[in-house]
Amino acid sequence: MKKILIIGSLNMDMVIGMKHMPVVGETVLGENPTYIPGGKGANQAYTAGSLGGNASMLGCLGNDSHGRALLENMKRSGTDCSGLSQLEEYPTGMAVIYVNEEGNNSIVVIAGANKACDVEYLKEHDEMIRESDYVIFQMEIPCEAVFYGIERAKELGKTVILNPAPAPENLPDEILEKVDYLTPNETEIAKLTGKTEETLESIQAGAGELLGKGVKNILVTLGSQGAMLVNEEGVQQYPTRKVDAVDTTAAGDCFNAAFVVGLSEGMTNAQAIRFANTASSIAVTRKGAQSSIPTREEVDEVMRMEKR
Numbered sequence: 001m002k003k004i005l006i007i008g009s010l011n012m013d014m015v016i017g018m019k020h021m022p023v024v025g026e027t028v029l030g031e032n033p034t035y036i037p038g039g040k041g042a043n044q045a046y047t048a049g050s051l052g053g054n055a056s057m058l059g060c061l062g063n064d065s066h067g068r069a070l071l072e073n074m075k076r077s078g079t080d081c082s083g084l085s086q087l088e089e090y091p092t093g094m095a096v097i098y099v100n101e102e103g104n105n106s107i108v109v110i111a112g113a114n115k116a117c118d119v120e121y122l123k124e125h126d127e128m129i130r131e132s133d134y135v136i137f138q139m140e141i142p143c144e145a146v147f148y149g150i151e152r153a154k155e156l157g158k159t160v161i162l163n164p165a166p167a168p169e170n171l172p173d174e175i176l177e178k179v180d181y182l183t184p185n186e187t188e189i190a191k192l193t194g195k196t197e198e199t200l201e202s203i204q205a206g207a208g209e210l211l212g213k214g215v216k217n218i219l220v221t222l223g224s225q226g227a228m229l230v231n232e233e234g235v236q237q238y239p240t241r242k243v244d245a246v247d248t249t250a251a252g253d254c255f256n257a258a259f260v261v262g263l264s265e266g267m268t269n270a271q272a273i274r275f276a277n278t279a280s281s282i283a284v285t286r287k288g289a290q291s292s293i294p295t296r297e298e299v300d301e302v303m304r305m306e307k308r
């Protein structure tokens with residue numbers, strides 16, 4: 001089976017539920033603070049393993065109780081954790097997540113050990129990049145490491161997926177031209193392309209600009225509206241099934257990893273997007289990041305029911 005390597009962050013999420021998010025200067029009452037394994041890289045690696053992908057992860061943790069809990073949880077997904085580093089000199093990364101009544105979130109990330117997932121660390125683990133077929137990046141580790149990793153993966157002929165989250169103001173053209181799949185959400189593509197609107201027309205225009213810069217495929221996640229794929233064949237929209245969302249945390253991570261698992265099994269773009277839409281539509285009905293990720297059996301079962 002084709003190999004998937006996820007390079008990125010691992011965080012312990014502190015999740016706080018509340019009626020509405022506080023605005024500047026406001027105090028609100030929160031409830032049920034819980035610690036749940038998260039981090040965009042780790043969520044994607046956990047999903048890839050849980051869905052039966054041949055997955056490995058590169059990233060850094062602290063040698064502390066959060067780090068140990070994250071490692072144990074990741075091992076349960078079946079993803080190969082042998083490349084993960086546990087460091088004495090940093091605490092494990094953390095995220096504070098506010099979830100409002102509608103299930104939408106606001107996130108603050110404290111990098112901690114994710115800072116050590118740098119160019120040097122990637123050079124030390126070059127063998128894992130060499131051995132992989134698909135390499136997935138997000139942007140919660142140092143930017144230079146993401147750029148180095150993308151260049152190295154492309155040099156080795158790998159399929160490169162960049163989930164630009166959190167989104168920078170822009171990405172260098174020499175990086176964009178090496179990306180096979182860029183997977184922003186509607187807010188991230190607006191930021192990347194300097195747009196003020198998040199309408200479908202504006203998203204499509206932004207995707208067109210990125211295509212002009214050499215990205216092969218722009219796959220935009222649109223929340224309850226599904227996903228849009230823009231490539232040289234044109235623009236295609238893929239609606240998703242309607243569900244009652246309770247928490248959208250990690251839905252994008254779930255989508256990204258499920259999409260790549262689909263590709264690694266030989267699915268077409270369209271088939272892999274439908275598979276990913278289904279996986280993330282299940283994730284939003286559950287609370288938390290890795291706690292919301294479905295198993296392969298659950299995704300297959302929903303897809304079977306949808307076909308009837």
Ligand code: RIB
Pocket residue numbers: 009011012013037038039040043094095107109140249250251252253289
């Ligand atoms: O995408 C969701 C993730 O973003 C959370 O798990 C949190 O850790 C932040 O990285």
